[in-house]
Amino acid sequence: xxxxxxxxxxxxxxxxxxxxxxxxxxxxxxxxxxxxxxxxxxxxxxxxxxxxxxxxxxxxxxxxxxxxxxxxxxxxxxxxxxxxxxxxxxxxxxxxxxxxxxxxxxxxxxxxxxxxxxxxxxxxxxxxxxxxxxxxxxxxxxxxxxxxxxxxxxxxxxxxxxxxxxxxxxxxxxxxxxxxxxxxxxxxxxxxxxxxxxxxxxxxxxxxxxxxxxxxxxxxxxxxxxxxxxxxxxxxxxxxxxxxxxxxxxxxxxxxxxxxxxxxxxxxxxxxxxxxxxxxxxxxxxxxxxxxxxxxxxxxxxxxxxxxxxxxxxxxxxxxxxxxxxxxxxxxxxxxxxxxxxxxxxxxxxxxxxxxxxxxxxxxxxxxxxxxxxxxxxxxxxxxxxxxxxxxxxxxxxxxxxxxxxxx
Numbered sequence: 001x002x003x004x005x006x007x008x009x010x011x012x013x014x015x016x017x018x019x020x021x022x023x024x025x026x027x028x029x030x031x032x033x034x035x036x037x038x039x040x041x042x043x044x045x046x047x048x049x050x051x052x053x054x055x056x057x058x059x060x061x062x063x064x065x066x067x068x069x070x071x072x073x074x075x076x077x078x079x080x081x082x083x084x085x086x087x088x089x090x091x092x093x094x095x096x097x098x099x100x101x102x103x104x105x106x107x108x109x110x111x112x113x114x115x116x117x118x119x120x121x122x123x124x125x126x127x128x129x130x131x132x133x134x135x136x137x138x139x140x141x142x143x144x145x146x147x148x149x150x151x152x153x154x155x156x157x158x159x160x161x162x163x164x165x166x167x168x169x170x171x172x173x174x175x176x177x178x179x180x181x182x183x184x185x186x187x188x189x190x191x192x193x194x195x196x197x198x199x200x201x202x203x204x205x206x207x208x209x210x211x212x213x214x215x216x217x218x219x220x221x222x223x224x225x226x227x228x229x230x231x232x233x234x235x236x237x238x239x240x241x242x243x244x245x246x247x248x249x250x251x252x253x254x255x256x257x258x259x260x261x262x263x264x265x266x267x268x269x270x271x272x273x274x275x276x277x278x279x280x281x282x283x284x285x286x287x288x289x290x291x292x293x294x295x296x297x298x299x300x301x302x303x304x305x306x307x308x309x310x311x312x313x314x315x316x317x318x319x320x321x322x323x324x325x326x327x328x329x330x331x332x333x334x335x336x337x338x339x340x341x342x343x344x345x346x347x348x349x350x351x352x353x354x355x356x357x358x359x360x361x362x363x364x365x366x367x368x369x370x371x372x373x374x375x376x377x378x379x380x381x382x383x384x385x386x387x388x389x390x391x392x393x394x395x396x397x398x399x400x401x402x403x404x405x406x407x408x
Contacts, residue, residue, distance in 0.1 A: 023308045024260065024273065024294070027062040027301040035295035037079040037089075037119075038283045043291040045084040047103060048301065049076035055089065057103045062293060062303045068103040078120040078130065086125040088144060090117035096130065098144045109144040119160045119171075119201075127166040129185060131158035137171065139185045150185040160201040160212075168207040170226060172199035178212065180226045191226045201253075201283070203245045211267060213240035213253045221267045232267040242283040242294070250289045252308065254281035260294065262308055273308045298330060320372045321345045326393040326400035329379070333405040336382040340365065340391055347371045348396040354379060355390045362389070370395070381406045 029035065033051040040046035048056040048065070053072040056065040070076065074092040081087035089097040089106070094113040097106040111117065115133040122128035130138045130147070135154040138147040152158070156174040163169035171179045176193040193199065197215035204210035212220040212229070217236040220229040234240065238259040245251035253261045253270070258279045261270040279300050286292035294302045321343035329338045340352065352366035362384065365377045379391070386408045392401040 023304045023306040024302045025304070027065065027303050029056060029065050029299040029301045030067070031056070031299040033299060034282070034297050035299060035301065036075070036077050036282050038285045038293050038295045038301075039079045039081045039087070040285045040287045040291070040293060041081050041083055042287050043305075045081075045102070046285065046293060047079050047081055047087055047089075048293075048295050049079040049089045049091070050295070050299075051075045053091075055097075055103060055106065056301075059084075059102075061291070061305075062301060065301065068106065070097060070106050071108065072097070077116070077118045080120045080122045080128065082122050082125050086122075086143070088120050088122060088128055088130075090120045090130045090132070092116050094132075096120075096144060096147065100143075109147065111138060111147050112149065113138070118158065121161045121163045121169065123163045123166050127163075127184070129161055129163060129169055129171075131161045131171045131173070133157045135173075137161075137179075137185060137188065141184075150188065152179060152188050153190070154179070159199065162202045162204050162210070164204045164206055168204075168225070170202050170204060170210060170212075172202045172212050172214070174198045176214075178226060178229065182207075182225075191229065193220060193229055194231065195220070198239075200239070200241045201243045203243045203251065205245050205247055209245075209248050209266075211243055211245055211251055211253075213243040213255070215239045217255075219243075219253065219261075219267060219270065232270065234261060234270050236261070236272070241281065244284045244286045244292065246286050246288055250286075250307070252284050252286060252292055252294075254284045254294045254296075256280045260284075260302075260308060321374060324393075324395065324398040324400070326391075326402055328402060329391065329404045333407040334381070335406060335408050337378055337380045338404060339376050339378055341374070341376040342393050343374050344370055344372050344395060346396060350393070350395040352377060352391065352393050355392065357388050357390075365391075 033054045035050035037049045053070040055068040055070045076091035078090040094111040096109040096111045115136045117130045117132035120130040135152040137150040137152045156177045158171045158173035161171040176195040178191040178193045179188040197218045199214035202212045208225050217234040219232040219234045238255045240253045240255035243253040260273040281296035284294040325343045327341040329340045350370045354363040
């Protein structure tokens with residue numbers, strides 16, 4: 001076997017060509033950090049929050065994303081804007097950041113807790129609610145100048161919250177937890193979900209009509225403010241991390257392994273728009289039936305301006321890479337499977353092989369002619385022992401090798 005050649009840098013995980021055949025297009029985030037939350041106030045203005053204190057902002061629908069200084073390296077999990085200027089971000093160890101100028105500056109606020117805050121929802125520039133670990137619920141009526149703890153009557157972690165006005169809101173979390181308030185959180189009432197899966201996200205379009213998504217493809221819907229929650233058929237077992245509705249009929253849910261589901265009839269039917277991409281998506285935000293943004297691992301930002309529907313044209317909109325590249329596998333370490341992505345600037349014969357630490361070939365993942373483009377292949381190591389392995393790309397004289405670790 002030829003001498004290993006190592007490229008020591010991390011780059012964005014390139015999407016499979018499947019994206020180019022749908023109404024979702026990849027945008028440049030210029031980060032490899034996981035992006036955990038997204039909020040758009042209109043088709044142009046949006047903010048993304050993520051790992052390592054990452055905050056990204058756009059004023060042109062994501063054509064360009066500008067990094068903003070958060071003043072922290074803590075993971076940021078939730079974001080809520082009520083207009084282009086006023087917004088709040090929440091995250092690890094009770095961190096709350098607030099801006100009144102579109103993120104040009106972010107000011108830290110006192111939350112009074114060190115619990116992780118996973119979600120936040122503001123209905124106007126003054127009134128907002130944040131939820132997190134240990135069933136914590138915080139409420140402000142003065143734009144975060146003061147945050148007051150509310151009684152949730154649960155110790156289950158709350159993962160999502162959504163208010164439609166200053167009084168009516170719903171929080172969801174671990175163990176199928178659903179809490180509802182009609183008086184701005186003075187009283188939170190437990191509602192029956194009928195499931196034990198973790199519920200990750202909630203989206204209401206008014207006081208009555210709402211949708212919740214969660215583990216194992218769970219989708220729950222209500223038309224009476226949660227007095228009754230009805231299970232809907234998602235046709236997936238993937239964890240659905242985010243959901244966004246713009247009216248009673250049109251909604252989108254996103255989740256692990258690149259799952260994107262769309263409904264145009266209030267969830268009576270959910271249609272998959274992308275699958276088998278292996279990219280975990282954590283959140284989604286739509287401002288109308290057409291314009292939406294989803295975010296996820298490795299700096300992934302996806303954008304649609306047509307509701308995510310498959311384009312009529314058969315033209316391939318994916319860009320041809322400028323250079324050969326073999327990307328770091330994800331996840332890494334892994335058990336038992338991982339995704340290996342690579343890019344080809346021109347057509348040619350391609351091999352992707354996996355070797356053990358002694359240089360013995362253990363598996364051939366790709367062995368054939370490929371046209372120029374971006375590719376991903378899954379490596380299943382179910383029958384291999386834990387340890388360090390190497391994977392190598394060869395094409396048109398280009399050779400690159402990277403290391404990965406299997407932990408069982």
